[in-house]
Amino acid sequence: MTSFTKPVGLKTLPDAFLRLNLLGKSPALHDAMRVIERVAAVDATVLIQGGTGTGKELAARAIHYLSPRRDFPFIPVNCGALPDTLLESELFGHERGAFTDAKQACRGLVAQADGGTLFLDEVEAMTPRAQVVLLRFLQDGQYRPVGGRQVMSGNVRIVASSNVDLEELCRSGQFRQDLMFRFRVLSVTMPPLRDRGGDAVLLAEHFLQSYALQYRRPARRFAPATVAWIRDHGWPGNVRELQNLILREVLMTDDETVDFARPAALDRAGLSQALLDQAFKQAKAHAVAQFEKDYLCRLLARASGNVSLAARLSCKDRSALNRLVKKHGLATRDFR
Ligand SMILES: Nc1ncnc2c1ncn2[C@@H]1O[C@H](COP(=O)(O)OP(=O)(O)OP(=O)(O)O)[C@@H](O)[C@H]1O
Ligand SMILES: [Mg+2]
Structure with missing residues (x-):
């Protein structure tokens, strides 16, 4: 000692x-x-x-x-x-x-x-x-x-x-x-996070900023209704649940205003009935597409936008990976 x-x-x-x-x-x-x-x-x-x-x-x-x-x-x-x-x-x-x-x-x-x-x-x-x-x-x-x-x-x-x-x-x-x-x-x-008053909003803002920086995504802020929703949500998964929700939002959208009232955001939060109402095939395609984009963003961030390195890290063929990057409208330079 x-x-x-x-x-x-x-x-x-x-x-x-x-x-x-x-x-x-x-x-x-x-x-x-x-x-x-x-x-x-x-x-x-x-x-x-x-x-x-x-x-x-x-x-x-x-x-x-x-x-x-x-x-x-x-x-x-x-x-x-x-x-x-x-x-x-x-x-x-x-x-x-x-x-x-x-x-x-x-x-x-x-x-x-x-x-x-x-x-x-x-x-x-x-x-x-x-x-x-x-x-x-x-x-x-x-x-x-x-x-x-x-x-x-x-x-x-x-x-x-x-x-x-x-x-x-x-x-x-x-x-x-x-x-x-x-x-x-x-x-x-x-x-539990639900007993921490304004901490949920404070943490959400912190995660929103730090993930945008980390993943080189545009800066953004929450819509007022979303701030109220964050404050009042029960957060059964506590800080980790909040953190993951914000990370998905940062990776999957580019809008300047984060608005959880939008159906797409609610889908990602697992809160929308709409997704359940879709036919199984459609829902699966939707989930796969989301997974692909999410995965690619993380992978490219990790490989600093270098597709050859990303291909090696993910054990995928370089040209197949390139096609996937294009399909999701991602630009490797955003990750450099
Ligand atoms: N007060 C906080 N401020 C900032 N980040 C936090 C805070 N509390 C938790 N986190 C983040 O939330 C995530 C979960 O935290 P941690 O792993 O310490 O929780 P845990 O109670 O061990 O969770 P589990 O029960 O799932 O193992 C981590 O990414 C952590 O950095
Ligand atoms: Mg733990």
Whole structure:
């Protein structure tokens, strides 16, 4: 550990979070930021809870970068994506020959994150066996690489996150209560976007500007009715839903005014009955065309407008790709 710094003062709080890309002015978010700030200064295990897309990963990064461990690694691990045995070897590493594919010894993520923070994402998806393995590690910070004898000591701070209420899962017997208690020494709850007042509009404007810059699209603004719609929408998918909606709008339209009241925009938001009423074939053609244009925009942005590179990245024939670019009326120079 290098230096222990003072926690940032409350007055400078939104600025500190601005640098960490966590934006918002609502009291609900500021309450969460205050908790994050306190939690960051204390070196104990944290559980971050909140609905899908509320910013749990951003919160975990904020905890790390505001903490004395900030100069050491922040390593995310998606617990839901890994089967038992893999999770164990991912976390703790393995010796050569520990299992069929283990041609050489490999350091685990606990060792790689040494001195830093290990972010265990989606812990609700951990199997009972993985829960036992982790519980043992959390008890004393000691572990053994898979197939190894030597007991190692880990120096990581654990930040866990869950999309669902772990207490509820414990009650129904799907999650170990002792593990939940280990995770929940400290806790942070990210509020749903619908409880953040004007933040939805603030975030929408932020995403509109930053995506236009990133994808070299024209600058634009929201129609007044759209601002009202954004403010009042329930946002079940929270910030991620809002972010994706704006990204699609930026990529798919060139109008100076963004107006979600237009049927085309509503289709993209999945809100229009019109799409459902179309015959299946038509609807499919429509969806495919949208996908193609969306994909091409991202691809060309990534390849900075270079069609040969774009062809290689997408494993498509160069001339076929060129035809597709023309079909959708895209100009490669817009991406240079
Ligand atoms: N307050 C915020 N300001 C700016 N961007 C945000 C904010 N909250 C979330 N985002 C953005 O929204 C997206 C979702 O955030 P994040 O991945 O942290 O959420 P999550 O709770 O981990 O979501 P999931 O449950 O889907 O894993 C990210 O692209 C993130 O950058
Ligand atoms: Mg997440």
